[in-house]
Amino acid sequence: MTKTAKLSLNDQNIDLPVIVGSEGEVGIDISKLRGQTGAITLDPSFANSGACESAITYINGEKGILRYRGYDIADLAEHASFPEVCHLLIYGRLPTRPEREDFRGRLTRHSLVHEDMKKFFEGFPPTTHPMVVLSSMIASLSAFYPGDDTAEEIDLNIIRLLSKAKTLASYSYKKSIGQPFMYPQNDRTYLENFLMMMFGVPAEKYEVNQVVRHALNKLLILHADHEQNCSTTAVRVVGSGGANLFASISAGVSALWGPLHGGANQAVIEMLEMIQADGANYQKYVDLTKSKDSDFKLMGFGHRVYKNFDPRARILKEASDNVLASLGVDDPLLEIAQRLEEVALADSYFVERKLYPNIDFYSGIIYRAMGIPTDMFTVMFALGRLPGWIAHWLEQRNAPGTRINRPRQIYTGETARPWVKLDNR
Numbered sequence: 540m541t542k543t544a545k546l547s548l549n550d551q552n553i554d555l556p557v558i559v560g561s562e563g564e565v566g567i568d569i570s571k572l573r574g575q576t577g578a579i580t581l582d583p584s585f586a587n588s589g590a591c592e593s594a595i596t597y598i599n600g601e602k603g604i605l606r607y608r609g610y611d612i613a614d615l616a617e618h619a620s621f622p623e624v625c626h627l628l629i630y631g632r633l634p635t636r637p638e639r640e641d642f643r644g645r646l647t648r649h650s651l652v653h654e655d656m657k658k659f660f661e662g663f664p665p666t667t668h669p670m671v672v673l674s675s676m677i678a679s680l681s682a683f684y685p686g687d688d689t690a691e692e693i694d695l696n697i698i699r700l701l702s703k704a705k706t707l708a709s710y711s712y713k714k715s716i717g718q719p720f721m722y723p724q725n726d727r728t729y730l731e732n733f734l735m736m737m738f739g740v741p742a743e744k745y746e747v748n749q750v751v752r753h754a755l756n757k758l759l760i761l762h763a764d765h766e767q768n769c770s771t772t773a774v775r776v777v778g779s780g781g782a783n784l785f786a787s788i789s790a791g792v793s794a795l796w797g798p799l800h801g802g803a804n805q806a807v808i809e810m811l812e813m814i815q816a817d818g819a820n821y822q823k824y825v826d827l828t829k830s831k832d833s834d835f836k837l838m839g840f841g842h843r844v845y846k847n848f849d850p851r852a853r854i855l856k857e858a859s860d861n862v863l864a865s866l867g868v869d870d871p872l873l874e875i876a877q878r879l880e881e882v883a884l885a886d887s888y889f890v891e892r893k894l895y896p897n898i899d900f901y902s903g904i905i906y907r908a909m910g911i912p913t914d915m916f917t918v919m920f921a922l923g924r925l926p927g928w929i930a931h932w933l934e935q936r937n938a939p940g941t942r943i944n945r946p947r948q949i950y951t952g953e954t955a956r957p958w959v960k961l962d963n964r
């Protein structure tokens with residue numbers, strides 16, 4: 540591989556360094572371009588721009604590969620626990636047995652939320668979407684745990700955030716249905732505590748359904764990181780200005796909420812319900828996506844990076860069949876999703892544009908079977924993505940030479956004009 544790329548602009552010829560990643564990915568380093576030529580690059584929506592070098596997650600969209608720290612997503616989803624994956628993403632390695640015990644213990648000990656924070660929940664109207672609550676509450680944690688000067692303080696805040704986010708998520712659900720908040724219990728594991736705080740009444744007698752626990756573990760692992768996506772980029776951009784962990788992650792939660800990103804899981808179920816109510820006329824909705832007069836999209840289809848298949852969606856499609864069968868749930872939306880997928884994948888519009896089901900297409904069906912309400916789906920995505928956001932925030936903070944993120948633009952507005960008073964017009 541050549542070490543430089545050549546750029547010719549007006550009468551100037553310059554050499555740009557070529558960076559090659561550990562999987563052979565090639566990037567042209569343009570960091571000196573403006574200084575050398577006065578020009579910038581223009582790449583709206585960043586489809587061709589790398590924002591950083593990162594050692595956390597590798598994706599090959601053509602081959603459908605996703606690996607966290609070198610481990611294949613299918614292996615992790617099959618064999619690992621979500622706390623192990625949190626450890627892997629944040630600290631760069633799978634925990635040894637003593638590390639695992641220590642990590643689990645710390646995640647348990649820090650799961651209580653300051654009592655004063657419970658008052659914040661009272662101010663939200665009952666109809667509030669739980670993503671608003673989660674994002675506000677995560678930002679509010681910085682009022683209670685402000686210190687982030689030393690590595691030890693940061694590490695403690697990371698544990699607090701991982702641990703308290705599930706408590707805050709369950710509180711946001713309880714708030715939405717007007718039920719009292721449940722306290723976490725130290726003899727329960729991370730996932731069991733979350734499920735108990737969501738569904739355990741009374742708490743002591745609550746027995747976790749193991750099918751549900753396994754499904755939740757898989758779902759959280761599959762969502763745990765996805766390199767420089769919209770919300771992770773938001774976390775990095777906010778963090779690059781020096782904002783603390785909680786403020787940066789709260790920005791990630793807000794970015795995730797949009798229907799083109801994490802909010803797609805809620806939008807998929809709403810779309811499937813609409814198709815069901817309309818007599819399950821799949822072709823009508825596939826045709827609607829192709830119509831020039833409509834901006835309708837098949838939610839849960841398409842991806843900026845995956846152009847053959849989304850490996851997470853494959854795992855979830857299989858899991859959705861198994862989970863529903865094991866729980867004895869007969870959800871007509873599963874059949875509608877499967878038929879819609881068949882019809883879409885046979886359609887030339889989807890084939891030509893390489894549009895396949897993504898992770899959000901089947902995740903909502905599983906959440907529904909687990910008893911999680913639709914407007915909590917994106918909160919579930921956020922809980923899963925938390926270790927990824929944290930890992931990226933930390934990687935950037937520790938990277939030598941990190942500078943504030945500050946893109947340029949090509950200005951297209953008015954050129955200079957004299958000031959005039961408009962009073963008499």
Ligand code: CMC
Pocket residue numbers: 765768798799800801803828835836837838839840841842843844892894897898899
């Ligand atoms: N249904 C119908 N047409 C689509 C869809 C869809 N879901 N997605 C993309 N297209 C078309 C799009 O209209 C465009 O067509 P044309 O070339 O004729 O203008 C072409 O496919 C390329 O799409 P794009 O919008 O340029 O692709 P993008 O990389 O900018 O957007 C996406 C990626 C995921 C935002 C988009 O596919 C989409 O909106 N999908 C539906 C929402 C969704 O499921 N989002 C969850 C993504 S996975 C979870 C996550 O990581 O966030």
